[in-house]
Amino acid sequence: MEKKKPHKAIAILWPSFMVAVVATGIFFSTFDPVEIYHISGDGFELSGLGHYTIGFFSFWLLGAVNGFLALYFLKPCE
């Protein structure tokens, strides 16, 4: 069944969102972003919520890339 573009977008964005929520929870309960910042030394200064926001969206992006590739490789090669 050929799905339309908005539904493909949902199929990519929604599962990666849920995974990102879980990943953010596990990641930040293990690592304190302030410590990561100190270890890496450089990078730009962020306020409290900033680290967590960027972390969450990074996980979301990674998941979305994964979902996109999965859908892409599902296409028959012609």
Place this chain on the structure above:
Amino acid sequence: MDKKLKKGKSQELESEVYKKHTKVYPREVHGLFARLRVTGVVTLLGIYYLIPWFTWGDRQAVLFDLPARKFYIFDWVFWPQDFIYLALLLAIAAFALFFFTAIAGRLWCGYACPQTVWTEAFLWIERKVEGSRQQQIKRDKAPWTSDKIKVKATKHSLWVLFSLITGFVFVGYFTPIRELAAGIVTFQLGVWEWFWLFFYGFATYGNAGWMREQVCMYMCPYARFQSAMFDKDTLVVAYDKERGEPRGGRKRTIDPAEKGLGSCVDCNLCVQVCPTGIDIRNGLQYECIGCAACIDVCNDVMDKMGYEPNLVRYTTEHRDDGHETHILRPRIVVYAVLLLVITGSIFFKIATRIPLELDVIRDRNALYRETPEGLVANIYTLKVINMDEERHSYRLRVDGLEGLTHALDGKVLEVKSGEVLDVTEDVVVDPINLKKTSSEIIFTLESIENPELVSEQKSRFLGPLIR
């Protein structure tokens, strides 16, 4: 749920809906189940919007303070180390969901899911502004006039306002809400607070205003697998076909039996009230969220016709087939036992929780250092977290190697309630006593006031081998 129906019919329906989505205009409904849902909506939204405003002592009662990495929930303070509680809590939520689904079907969807709750609130606003279902349909078909623009603009403004308040309260769970409110009034909010306010607000507006039942059909993972928890004894909303068919319109004064008619007057109201736009008379469908709006409206009609109620009602497949409904059945017992075990373990864990945490991190820069006396030293960074309500003094012991000395020996570490103490520890050993290049050593931290407060951490001591 009927497997064949699930595969064949729903796929057909799905592709149909995927091709062209038509807006569902749920008709307003009154009755027992509608009252239950309104109670649910008011209670849950009330909890959501009010909880951040409560204070507990000198702090916000419920606050997920991410920058400080502490979660305050009334009397409790949770730390990242307490992640296990969150995991257990989620497991409890999952098994409670399985348990209630197996007994009474999609209770969660119909009465408690945030999607249902906020959609219900948005529908209420829509009805207040746009009027009844018929008025809405008529207006949407009509060409754009200044009046239509005015009505639509009013509705969307109210929706946006409500969404922004929702977003604001969401951020208020992570940033002290009173400061947040002050920050909004003076336009002095952090960029991330603004961002989440608008992001969560936008998600609310999109999901409850526009997506609605489509979230349940295409996005909800629970909707996809809930049928796995159904069996023939699960409560479902169903139409009594035997009694209702053959359906047909008739005058109230007519005896349906004479005309050869069933109880269904084919008024179509059950379809009009359905938030997912299905016809319950077609049997069980995966779109049905079990909201029971059709039961309410049909009972109204039955009452007006002077017929017996419950043409559409909560029933089980077994009861419909003339069998007995069993409440106690293996899957219910299994879910209940798992639920009890997990709930018990979380209480046990909280009861035996030691509010002291010790983290030992080896110095990353050097494996080991040789002192001028020819001894081997390892440096560790210790993190002492006092999760107790009161201040404590601790003593540190290091064991595991013969003749070991350490810098903090005999020193007292004082940590206030809820504070984290970072200290450097120097452990020194004569290399003669080293049997391996990496040996295990144990750090033991003990409270002087309360010897039951003990935390033990293992680490490695690295050094050269002298043979």
